[in-house]
Amino acid sequence: MRKIPRRAGPSQYQDNHDSQEIPDSKLPPGYEDKLALLRPYIEKNDDLIARPFYLDSEMKLQACAFYFNGIADDKRLNEHVLKPLMSHSGGWDPGDFPAADRVDLIVRTSISVGQLRKSDSFAVMVHSIFDGMLVLIFETIQEAVIIDIHGGVARAVEEPPSEKAIRGPREGFIENLDINLSMIRRHLRTPRLVINKTTVGRRTRTPVAVIYIDDIADAGLVEQVNRRLDRIDIDGVISAGNIIQYIEDKPYSLFPQVWTSERPDKTIAELLEGRIAVIVDGTPTAIFLPALFVEFFQASEDYLERTFLGSYLRFARFIAFFIAVSLPALYIGAISFTPELVPLDLVVSIAQARKEVPFPVLIETLLQEFIIQMVIEAGLRLPGPVGQTAGVVSGIVLGQAAISAKLASPAVIIIISITTICTFILPSGPLVQATRILRLPLIFLTAGFGLFGFSLGWLIMLTHLSSLESLGLPYFAPFAPMRYSDLKDSVFRIFLWKMDKRPLSIPSQQKQRQGNSGQEGNRDER
Amino acid sequence: MNANDTITSKQLVFIIVGAQIAVGVFSLPHLVAIEARQDAWLAVLLGAALPFAVLLIIERLGRRMPEAGFVGMNHLLFGRWLGSVIVFLFAAYVVLFQGIVVRLFSELTSIFLLPCTPLPITIFLVLVGVVYVINKGARVVARVNEILFWIIFALLLLLLLPLVNADYTNLLPAGEAGLACITRGALVSSFSYAGVEILLVFYFLVGRKEEVIKAGILGLSFTTVVYLVVTLVCILVWGHELLQIINWPALSMLKTVKLAVLERPEFFLLAVWVGVGGVPP
Structure with missing residues (x-):
């Protein structure tokens, strides 16, 4: 029998390509x-x-x-x-x-x-x-x-469907790299904006642009991004998603370590904070490095809305993340281990509803959770209005039918629905995807060991978050290690005129970012 | 030593707090009250003197050889062989001490949260958490302790809730137990203050050595305040006669409170405490 080499070393890869050289x-x-x-x-x-x-x-x-x-x-x-x-x-x-x-x-x-x-x-x-x-x-x-007389057809610039904003610009990136870059240049006119182009992928030879602001972004980080891009030695880049998987720090983690956005306005905001953007030709997405955990909770409207509403929504998102990850687990833990925790009347009503359900809580919850995930996936692939209809119909009909068929109790339907809604409140796609998986280990830990298992799960999750790094910088930054000045833009978003420094969690050459710090309201003298 | 393993002096505060406050805080008022009765809070205050002394000694020692590292320091002080023996003894002590903490914590969890799960499994689970955290290195331990610090802070507020049932006459007559009893209580309480000795190891990981003393005092003061508040609340709520009977007065007194959504806050507290008790440095 011929032995198949377990790992193709670089030399073998080279051989394959000799005819191509x-x-x-x-x-x-x-x-x-x-x-x-x-x-x-x-x-x-x-x-x-x-x-x-x-x-x-x-x-x-x-x-x-x-x-x-x-x-x-x-x-x-x-x-x-x-x-x-x-x-x-x-x-x-x-x-x-x-x-x-x-x-x-x-x-x-x-x-x-x-x-x-x-x-x-x-x-x-x-x-x-x-x-x-x-x-x-x-x-x-x-x-x-x-x-270079590239022509041909490019898609029109439209509002990105996955990152809609009620206020603010309606521009979104498209598949053409040059048009994307022009959108950034048009709105960020400093001569210090630097755009470097390289190619990645031996056969696709995909143009990749590295974008940063020369006198803000940390030179070491820029070099690191370039080095990571150079190290990629693959056949083809199909989409920015490929690049992300090759440049992130810890591929084994469930958490996204790279921020992505389809909006030029967001890209400019990130560049101004000293981050480095990478745009891959053929994908309407910009990649930002380094990424912080809090960023996945920041929507671009937060900064456009009035401060109090922005802060309220930001806070609500953190609560939503907690609920999205832990509500099913908490339900299982409270029902099957410590019903004493829940007020008596509520326990009685849940128990009555559960009386005729033949499964243990774990199976019941997992079943519903799994069905909801399938409904979401089905809705994604179907064309627009059909997808929505499928989602609504399967949600309502299945839910109702499951209750009347005694396959699930109304409580579990409510729990799973709340969880799903809270998942999709999160403004960033990668974190939504992570959340969908994150709740499973918590469900199992809690089903096994009650609230103790639940806490253990969160402890491990927090430890993991604290240990993650993006471009070598602590990922969980404004929380651990605690950076007090960065907390201004974390769980709450305080007044813009008070954020006079760029985030400390991202090294930058210029700390001060505005001249009118401490300007509290406008009182012009007549 | 790995350059990646340095911590800031701010993180040292959290590490010291995290090392000291563990499962002991729940039984501390009970144990001290047996010796010092209603003056347990004075004993707890007095007990803080010992860790403060230890802190000062370690700081002096570290300042003499700031780059040595824990093992290197012992080699310098006691020579190669004896130094290694002492390092080994210290490691054994830490393992033994944290073993006791893990055991106590697992038993508490067993009694309050998982009455049907065999104890070895609970211990194993606690160890899984502990090993996972420690495996990530000093920096991550520091960061995790930082988060846990704020959780302790929030939980302390929860422990203030039973004050609605407080009776200040429980504290009187102050000083009646006498100096001898209070001192004995202080010695008992110093078991809860143990943990400050980890500074022996962490001193060498701190980036700016001159800030160590400030950080140490800050951390120790916080622990002292926490213990003092818990003991005071327990005496105020239970009175020292009851306190001498109840094993975990700090937990049990939460049973007296009833919140709108949380029927039994003590479960909640203990569940969240998993992190606090479970992460010795």
Whole structure:
């Protein structure tokens, strides 16, 4: 029997790719030589267009344009590249000039497109073609000219469905990286905003942008993010979700260690706090590092609403998280271990309702919990209105039927419904997903050991939270280690003019963030 | 020593509080009242003198060799062989002492919360929690103690509830027990103050050594206040005759209170106390 290697080492991976490696040689000056070099890479692709043309009126200088149909923007290609080149718009023949100057002359006189560069490397040229650039090669000129005229269709900028805001901007990221970056630039106009682009994924060669504000973000953190991105050596990046799993600190944890958002306004707020954003091409999501546990409770409206409402909602979310994680467990613990804890009348009414239910509380609760999770999943996949209907119908009908069939007591339906509602109050998707799993261990611990097991579960959870790190910084930060000044923006959100420092939990170069600290109301003198 | 394992002096406060306040606080008023009767609170106050002395000695010792580490310090003081023996003895003492705490706590849990679960299983569960926390290193222990500190604080407020049944004449006549009895009570109470000796180990983990003394005094003072308040409330509510009979007066007195939603607050208290009692450094 052939032995299958348990782990593919880096060397084996390298071997697989050798056929893919493109020799990094210099381009020859001859036109036919270049075509011959290029042929093995392009001959099997029918959607690649190679368009030959002449550069001079005597038809001596051959040239060829390579581009992919549907990726290059036809209008710009024809009007700003091919047309001026073929009509000798400069009124001169490149053949009249020495070969070394020709390429610059062509670029400066006959190509009216902004994004353009030259390269004499064969590998760069091939990659540029497959990155969707327009590549021009010329007779007698060594360098290839690489022009970015990406076109094609992009989705319109819409409000992100998963992060709707009642107040505030309605813009959301889309799949196109350049448009996403432009949305950030447009609203954050400091010259200190830095955007670095790299590619990740050997075959997908996905552009990934690292964004930070130069004089706020901690240089060490930026370097760390870059290092983690460089270390990713995978075949393909399908979505930002892949990248997240490769750059987070503790993949074994249930808690999300990376903040994500689909909103440019949120992205700008995060950048201003000294965080680093990573945007992956093809995903309408920005990733923020480092992440803190409290951030998953902060919605962008919190800062736009008046302080008291914002604080109230923030506090309500923390309560909701507690309920979402522990209510089913508390129900089990109170009913099957310590009914003395609950007021007598309530115990009696619950017991009466439970009288005819044939299962133990644990099974009853787990059954309902499982059904609700299935309903949620079913609603997700179905198209819009159908999904909602399915959710409502299955929720009400199943709930009612389960009660009348004595499969569940009304109490457990109420408990599970409250839990589910509280789960979806949380403003951040990753934490919602975590919460759905987090309650299960607590349910089992409590079913086994009552309130003692419940406390033990929370102790372990708090310990785990305290031990988590994001980019090497404590994840549970304003709570443990306690950072008193950061508590201004945790369980409550106090007045904006009192938050005059950037969060201490995230190292930044500039601590002060506003000049009108302590400005309490406006009283203009007349 | 790992550079990642340094803690701040603020965290030292929480660690000292966390090390001292454990399961002992529930029985402390009972044990001290046996010796010092209605003057138990004076005894508890007097008992704080011993840990304060220990704190000062350790701080002096640590200041002489701030970088040595606990093992290194013993080697310096007693030589290689004897030093190692003393380190071993200290470790054995900590294990023994925390073993007692875990045992006491498990028994309390057994009696109040899990009457049907065999004791070894309860002990095992407590140990699971303890080992999990300690496994994460000094920093995490410090952070967890920080959270627990605030939980202790909140629970203390719960312990003030029975004051509605207080009778101040229970404290009178003050000082009647006599100095001898009060001193004996103070010695009994010093068992509850034990835990400050972990400073021997944690001193070397603190980043800024000059703040250790302040942090230590702060932590010890907090513990003293907690013990004093609990003892006072117990005397005020029960009176010293009853106090000498009831095993866990601090818990039992919560039975006298009835809240709107929580029928039996003592269960709640004990359940939340899992963290407090279960995390010795």
